[in-house]
Amino acid sequence: MSANKRKPILLIGLGRFGGAVARTLERMGHEVLAVDCDGDLVQEFAPDLTKVVQADATDEAVLERLGARDFDAAVVGIGTDIEASVLTVLALADLGLTNIWAKATNDKHARILERTGATHVVFPEQRMGERTAHLINERLLDFISFGNEFAIARLAAPEPIVGLPLITSECRKKYEVTVVGVKREGEDFIHAVPDTIIFPGDELVVSGRISNIEKFSGI
Numbered sequence: 001m002s003a004n005k006r007k008p009i010l011l012i013g014l015g016r017f018g019g020a021v022a023r024t025l026e027r028m029g030h031e032v033l034a035v036d037c038d039g040d041l042v043q044e045f046a047p048d049l050t051k052v053v054q055a056d057a058t059d060e061a062v063l064e065r066l067g068a069r070d071f072d073a074a075v076v077g078i079g080t081d082i083e084a085s086v087l088t089v090l091a092l093a094d095l096g097l098t099n100i101w102a103k104a105t106n107d108k109h110a111r112i113l114e115r116t117g118a119t120h121v122v123f124p125e126q127r128m129g130e131r132t133a134h135l136i137n138e139r140l141l142d143f144i145s146f147g148n149e150f151a152i153a154r155l156a157a158p159e160p161i162v163g164l165p166l167i168t169s170e171c172r173k174k175y176e177v178t179v180v181g182v183k184r185e186g187e188d189f190i191h192a193v194p195d196t197i198i199f200p201g202d203e204l205v206v207s208g209r210i211s212n213i214e215k216f217s218g219i
């Protein structure tokens with residue numbers, strides 16, 4: 001069991017993002033104390049989470065009464081109301097929390113969140129938008145980016161490397177991508193090694209710069 005398992009998490013804002021984070025954390029075995037100012041949402045989530053409280057999270061005194069200081073991590077899922085998002089992060093930071101995750105709706109919002117004490121800023125809509133665009137492109141079957149430049153993707157093996165062992169097709173040198181795993185039809189992924197021969201219909205997991213993965217998928 002990882003050291004982080006089952007630590008209680010404070011979650012503010014049960015919108016689409018916060019609600020999904022809260023339910024997933026509970027399923028993973030964490031205790032989740034959720035706070036939202038909307039009474040209907042509080043009722044909706046009450047059966048699924050450890051504790052759900054209706055309150056204004058921008059009020060530091062309220063957060064203190066809820067025991068916010070004792071949480072190792074907090075997630076602020078307020079996005080639309082930027083003022084409430086920033087004030088909530090500020091209140092949590094003033095209470096001494098050092099592991100604050102916050103959702104941002106744009107770059108300026110993200111910068112303010114970082115300055116006010118958020119330790120991790122996430123852009124769920126933007127990330128999902130980029131991911132969807134790459135999947136619509138159809139050559140990529142799955143895609144996860146890290147920052148703006150690097151990604152890991154699953155794709156159908158491009159025709160020019162089919163029939164060759166990876167050492168011969170020189171993916172790293174020619175296309176500047178690393179083939180990490182290979183999946184034959186009906187089998188599980190295996191780690192790619194230099195001798196791995198790529199067969200027609202194989203799927204690959206590759207890592208590299210996004211632009212290089214895009215080029216590689218279309219060769």
Ligand code: ADP
Pocket residue numbers: 012013014015016017018035036037038041055056057058077078079080081084
């Ligand atoms: P999403 O796009 O993920 O649905 P929203 O920003 O629309 O995100 O939702 C944020 C949630 O945060 C809403 O459920 C809203 O009621 C809640 N919220 C907004 N301001 C506060 C606040 N000051 N205190 C507690 N909850 C808040």
